[in-house]
Amino acid sequence: MIQVDQALSIIAENCCKMPIRKIKVAKSLGFILAETIFSPMDMPPFRQSSMDGYAFLHSELQQFDVVNTLQAGGFLNKEIKKNQAVRIFTGAFVPDHLDTVVMQEHTTVENKTVEITKMPSRFANVRNKGEQIKENELVFEKNTLITPAAIGFLACLGITEIRVYAKPKVAIVVTGNELVKAGKKLPRGKIFESNSIMLNSCLQGVGIKKIEAFRVKDNLKATEKILKHCLSAFDVVLVSGGISVGDYDFVKEALLSNGVEELFYKINQKPGKPLFFGKKDKTIVFALPGNPASTLTSFYIYVHPALKINMGFEAIHLPKIKRKISSAIENTSGKTLFLKGFYDDEKVSVLESQSSAMLNTFAVANALIYLPYDVANIEKDLEVMVIPLN
Amino acid sequence: MIQVDQALSIIAENCCKMPIRKIKVAKSLGFILAETIFSPMDMPPFRQSSMDGYAFLHSELQQFDVVNTLQAGGFLNKEIKKNQAVRIFTGAFVPDHLDTVVMQEHTTVENKTVEITKMPSRFANVRNKGEQIKENELVFEKNTLITPAAIGFLACLGITEIRVYAKPKVAIVVTGNELVKAGKKLPRGKIFESNSIMLNSCLQGVGIKKIEAFRVKDNLKATEKILKHCLSAFDVVLVSGGISVGDYDFVKEALLSNGVEELFYKINQKPGKPLFFGKKDKTIVFALPGNPASTLTSFYIYVHPALKINMGFEAIHLPKIKRKISSAIENTSGKTLFLKGFYDDEKVSVLESQSSAMLNTFAVANALIYLPYDVANIEKDLEVMVIPLN
Numbered sequence: 069m070i071q072v073d074q075a076l077s078i079i080a081e082n083c084c085k086m087p088i089r090k091i092k093v094a095k096s097l098g099f100i101l102a103e104t105i106f107s108p109m110d111m112p113p114f115r116q117s118s119m120d121g122y123a124f125l126h127s128e129l130q131q132f133d134v135v136n137t138l139q140a141g142g143f144l145n146k147e148i149k150k151n152q153a154v155r156i157f158t159g160a161f162v163p164d165h166l167d168t169v170v171m172q173e174h175t176t177v178e179n180k181t182v183e184i185t186k187m188p189s190r191f192a193n194v195r196n197k198g199e200q201i202k203e204n205e206l207v208f209e210k211n212t213l214i215t216p217a218a219i220g221f222l223a224c225l226g227i228t229e230i231r232v233y234a235k236p237k238v239a240i241v242v243t244g245n246e247l248v249k250a251g252k253k254l255p256r257g258k259i260f261e262s263n264s265i266m267l268n269s270c271l272q273g274v275g276i277k278k279i280e281a282f283r284v285k286d287n288l289k290a291t292e293k294i295l296k297h298c299l300s301a302f303d304v305v306l307v308s309g310g311i312s313v314g315d316y317d318f319v320k321e322a323l324l325s326n327g328v329e330e331l332f333y334k335i336n337q338k339p340g341k342p343l344f345f346g347k348k349d350k351t352i353v354f355a356l357p358g359n360p361a362s363t364l365t366s367f368y369i370y371v372h373p374a375l376k377i378n379m380g381f382e383a384i385h386l387p388k389i390k391r392k393i394s395s396a397i398e399n400t401s402g403k404t405l406f407l408k409g410f411y412d413d414e415k416v417s418v419l420e421s422q423s424s425a426m427l428n429t430f431a432v433a434n435a436l437i438y439l440p441y442d443v444a445n446i447e448k449d450l451e452v453m454v455i456p457l458n
Numbered sequence: 459m460i461q462v463d464q465a466l467s468i469i470a471e472n473c474c475k476m477p478i479r480k481i482k483v484a485k486s487l488g489f490i491l492a493e494t495i496f497s498p499m500d501m502p503p504f505r506q507s508s509m510d511g512y513a514f515l516h517s518e519l520q521q522f523d524v525v526n527t528l529q530a531g532g533f534l535n536k537e538i539k540k541n542q543a544v545r546i547f548t549g550a551f552v553p554d555h556l557d558t559v560v561m562q563e564h565t566t567v568e569n570k571t572v573e574i575t576k577m578p579s580r581f582a583n584v585r586n587k588g589e590q591i592k593e594n595e596l597v598f599e600k601n602t603l604i605t606p607a608a609i610g611f612l613a614c615l616g617i618t619e620i621r622v623y624a625k626p627k628v629a630i631v632v633t634g635n636e637l638v639k640a641g642k643k644l645p646r647g648k649i650f651e652s653n654s655i656m657l658n659s660c661l662q663g664v665g666i667k668k669i670e671a672f673r674v675k676d677n678l679k680a681t682e683k684i685l686k687h688c689l690s691a692f693d694v695v696l697v698s699g700g701i702s703v704g705d706y707d708f709v710k711e712a713l714l715s716n717g718v719e720e721l722f723y724k725i726n727q728k729p730g731k732p733l734f735f736g737k738k739d740k741t742i743v744f745a746l747p748g749n750p751a752s753t754l755t756s757f758y759i760y761v762h763p764a765l766k767i768n769m770g771f772e773a774i775h776l777p778k779i780k781r782k783i784s785s786a787i788e789n790t791s792g793k794t795l796f797l798k799g800f801y802d803d804e805k806v807s808v809l810e811s812q813s814s815a816m817l818n819t820f821a822v823a824n825a826l827i828y829l830p831y832d833v834a835n836i837e838k839d840l841e842v843m844v845i846p847l848n
Binding site for chain 1: 483487499501504510529530533550551585597598605606608610611613615617634635636637640641644646648649653655656657658659662663676702703704706750753754757813817818820823848
C-alpha cells in the first residue's frame with residue numbers, strides 16, 4: 069500500500085501527452101498548443117486611424133481642402149497635397165504620405181474645408197503598421213492554453229488551423245451483477261447503475277467528448293473480453309467496481325491477464341483505498357472502487373491529473389486553497405482522508421455522512437478537505453487544505 | 459452615460475430565466491434545476507451488507523452453518539435459522555430476518571461452518587433500507603446546479619429526466635466593411651474578422667451550444683434586415699461593431715427601427731464605452747464596441763452575467779478576488795478601468811499595452827483589474843479587485 073503522494077508521482081511518471089493533431093482555431097477552446105506560433109503578417113497590416121477625424125500631413129498649415137473619404141475597409145492610392153486632408157474613420161487605412169489624424173471634435177468644417185481648432189502632435193491617432201505584432205514575431209509559445217482571447221488573436225492574424233495535443237478517447241467499464249440501467253424496473257437486491265453516467269459527466273467537465281460506456285457482469289471471461297477491446301481501442305480505460313478482494317472481483321485478474329502492467333494497487337486513504345493504476349502500451353487504466361463517492365473522489369484526485377497530462381497541461385491538479393476548519397477533526401485511521409466539505413471565503417466545514425456509498429453529501433459539497441495520514445488531530449480554526457470542486 | 463454598477467443593475471432587472479425544458483440527466487451537467495426533486499424510492503432499496511463476510515441473527519451463538527451465498531445483486535427469500543448464516547458480499551441483500559454482518563477477517567471457516575472470532579455488535583455492517591435517502595424525501599431544491607455528483611445521485615435513484623432552465627440561443631452579428639473572413643486573401647485596407655469566432659468561443663465557455671454568426675456590411679438596410687431576423691429567432695443577440703458615432707455606424711439606428719427598447723447606451727468605462735443594451739419582447743441585445751479587446755471585456759463584465767441569469771444561475775458574475783497591486787496606478791480619466799492583468803497568489807500586475815484594439819495583451823492576461831472611476835490613485839501594494847479569467 070502506498071501513500072497519496074507516491075500514487076500521484078507514479079501517475080505523473082507514467083502518463084504522457086497525446087499525439088499532436090491539427091484542428092480548426094474555431095474548435096480549439098481549452099486545448100493546449102503543441103507548436104510555437106509566429107505571426108504570418110503585420111498587425112495592423114497598414115497604418116490605421118484610431119479616431120474618426122481627418123488625416124493630413126503635419127506642417128505649419130491649419131486649414132485643408134477635404135479631397136476624399138476613407139471609411140474602415142477603404143483604400144486610397146492617390147497623392148494628397150500638403151494643403152489637402154482626407155476625411156477618415158476609426159480603423160481606416162491612412163494614405164501613405166499622410167502622418168497625422170486630428171479627431172473630428174477638434175475641427176470645424178465648412179464647404180469642404182476643414183480647420184483644425186486644436187492641433188494634435190505629429191503622428192497622433194495613427195496606429196503604425198505592425199504596432200500590435202510584426203510578421204514573424206512570436207504569437208504564442210508551445211504549451212499555451214487556448215482561451216477566447218487567444219482564439220481572437222489567432223483569428224485576427226488570419227490563422228485558421230493550429231496544432232494541439234489531442235484529447236484522449238476514454239472507455240468507462242462498469243462491473244457489477246447488482247446494477248440495473250436507470251429507467252428499467254428494479255428487482256429486489258439490485259440497485260440502479262449510476263457510475264457510468266457520473267464518470268461521463270466528469271469527463272465532459274474536462275472537455276473530453278469521445279467517451280464510450282460498457283457494462284459487464286461479475287464474470288472473469290466477460291470482463292477479460294471487454295477489457296481486451298477497451299485496451300486496444302481507447303487511450304484511457306476507467307473501470308468501476310470489481311477491484312476489491314471479494315470472490316466476485318475479477319477486474320484486477322482480467323487486467324493482468326490482458327497484459328496490463330500494475331503500477332500501483334491500494335492507496336493508504338479513505339475513501340478509495342482499493343484503487344488500481346496500470347498501463348498497457350500507451351493506454352492507461354484506472355480501476356476505481358465501485359462505491360459512488362469513492363469513484364468520484366478517485367476521479368478528482370487521480371484521474372483528473374492523468375487526463376490533464378494527456379491533454380498537454382502543465383498545471384494538472386485541481387487547485388488547492390487554505391481555509392480554517394470550523395470544528396476540530398480527529399483522524400486516528402492512519403489514512404489520508406478526503407472529506408466532503410463546504411467552504412466559504414473564510415472557513416470550511418466537514419459535512420455529515422462521509423460514507424463512501426453515499427453521493428448525497430457529495431452533491432451538496434463544494435470541496436474536498438485533504439487531511440494527510442500523519443496528522444492525527446486538527447484543532448478548530450487551524451488551516452487545512454481544501455480542494456474546491458466545480 | 460451611466461456608471462458600471464448602474465449598467466449591471468439594469469441588466470439584472472431586464473434579463474430573465476429561460477423557459478423550463480425537460481432533459482436527460484445524462485446531458486444535464488452545468489444546467490440549473492427548475493424543479494424540486496423528491497426521491498422516488500428508498501436508497502438503498504433494501505438492507506445492504508457493507509462488508510464481505512457472513513450475515514446472521516445476532517444472539518448468544520458464535521458458530522453457524524453456512525447455508526447460502528449472496529453476492530451483490532442476489533436475492534434470497536428463505537427462512538434462515540438461528541444457527542445458520544449466509545455468506546455475503548459488499549452491496550448484497552441482507553435476508554429479512556438476519557440483522558448483523560461479521561466481516562470475513564473476524565471469522566474462521568471449516569467444512570461449511572463459520573466461527574466468529576470477534577463478535578460485532580448487533581446491526582453492525584448492515585446499511586438500512588433508506589439510510590441514504592427515503593422515498594419522498596428531498597433530493598434537490600429547485601435552482602440547484604447540476605454537478606457530476608448530482609448526476610450520480612439522480613441516476614442512482616433511477617431518475618432519467620429532469621426539468622432545467624434552457625440555455626439561450628445566441629446570434630452573433632458582425633458589422634464592418636473592413637472585415638475579411640480568415641483564410642481569404644487580405645486586400646489593402648482590410649483586416650481579418652476575429653470577433654465572431656472569439657465570441658463564439660466565449661459562449662462555448664459558458665456551455666452555450668446553439669450559436670449562429672452573421673456578417674453584415676456597414677449599410678443601414680442590410681443591418682436592419684439581419685437584425686430583424688435575429689431578434690425574432692434568437693434569445694440573445696450580440697452585435698459587434700457599428701455602435702460608435704461614426705457616419706458608418708448603423709447598428710443603433712437599425713436596432714431602434716426594429717423596435718428594440720434602449721435600456722442603456724454608453725458606460726463611463728475604458729475600454730468599452732459605447733456599449734448598447736436593449737430588449738425586444740424576450741430577446742436581449744448587446745451591441746458591443748468592435749475593437750477586439752473592448753468586445754472581450756464587455757463580454758466578461760456584461761454579457762456573461764446576462765447569460766447566467768438566462769440559464770437560471772444565482773451567482774451571475776465572474777468571482778472577484780483581492781490582490782496587492784505590484785505598481786502604483788493613476789487613473790485621471792474619471793472612468794472605471796478594466797485593465798488586463800496577471801495575478802498570482804499574492805499580487806497582481808498591470809500588463810503593458812492596454813489598447814482596446816489589441817488582443818495580444820489579453821491573450822497573456824489571466825485577469826481583469828477593476829478600478830472604479832472615483833479612485834484616482836492607487837499606491838503600490840494596496841489591494842485591488844481582480845476578476846480571474848478562465
